[in-house]
Amino acid sequence: MALPAQFATRMSRMKASEIRELLKLLDQPGMLSFAGGIPDAAFFPAEAFAGAFQDALSPGRQAQSLQYSVSEGYLPLRQWIVSHMARLGVTCRPENVLITSGSQQALDYLGKLFLSPGDTALVGWPTYLGALAAFNAYEPRYDRLRVGENRSHAEYASAAEAAGGRVKFAYLSPDFDNPTGLTLTPAERLQVLDTAAALDCAVIEDAAYQGLRYDGDPVQPLLALEQAQKAGDLEACRTIYCGTFSKTLSPGLRVGWVVASTPVISQLVLMKQAADLHSPTLNQIAIHQVADALFDPHTAALREAYRSRRDAMLAALQDHMPPGVSWTRPEGGMFIWVTLPEGLNAAALLERALAEEKVAFVPGQAFFADGSGENTLRLSFSNSQEAEIAEGMTRLGRILTSAN
């Protein structure tokens, strides 16, 4: 039986991620990889987690921690998130919070909630490729969310209608975006909110890197700005905030969250019930204990460490990139986005970089919904020591100089 013929049409949009295929090649000795955007395992609060798991599995607590629990998520963790959000300028209640299996699950659910085939999702050009992968399953059309440019909502709307659907949401990661590292100013955030209001669509605010700011002034989340416009009423807000503990405490425990108005949360809870009932109880209890004990000092130490790595990468790029190559200067996060001269192809360069210099990066094309961006690439500085960064950028410089 030729089963691929029976696969649903949505599968034609789901392709193997370039990053995952690439990661298979990175085990060779001497390879310096700036490809995967992952936290440095050396900074995981492993001892605190060991204690938290031990407590959660103690005789008095194991009946709860090993048991099924509610789909909305572990209440003390949702209460912790309510206070965390308050510090970011968002006033919410536990009823506005859903715990998800990483923020990736939230992106999948939001695609499922909003997108019928042919509907339009507004995304950055480039944008987080995991968001495209999640949304692709719901067969949308993508249009470029233009921030700081003059594009009227009528143009977005008529293009969406011509494609047989409506604009359902704008998706963006406003702080230290993956892949560009860029941050939206308050004025740009307000412009996105205005466009969404004119289109009457949702805003999906992906805040994965929000806590990792190394310099510059913090900017309020879109949800906080919108809530202020609506006289504090979260129920009147169209912004849906997706948070995660992956970049600060541990990605392996798969704990993220969504903050939104209660009608949105109720729909997402139905999806959670249908998909996996709830996120693992034990992991939620452990994350809560560790976050409660050390979130602030831990993230302060992380910021210190990642700031030096970012600085090392910016300095090494300055020293080793040939003329015609430009790059972003992020105030936080894990990524620097590099633009090569027109006509250079980053995917072809990667093959040479791996074979000749044992240095890896992610070619930028996979981050563009239209497959453009051939001459771009993403570098991650979070998982390499300063000396490795200096050596890696020397190698990359050699490859680019010879390609120029």
Ligand SMILES: Cc1ncc(COP(=O)(O)O)c(C=O)c1O
């Ligand atoms: C922008 C962005 N959003 C969401 C995620 C998903 O993270 P998680 O599911 O671990 O919370 C990532 C992971 O790399 C990301 O870069």
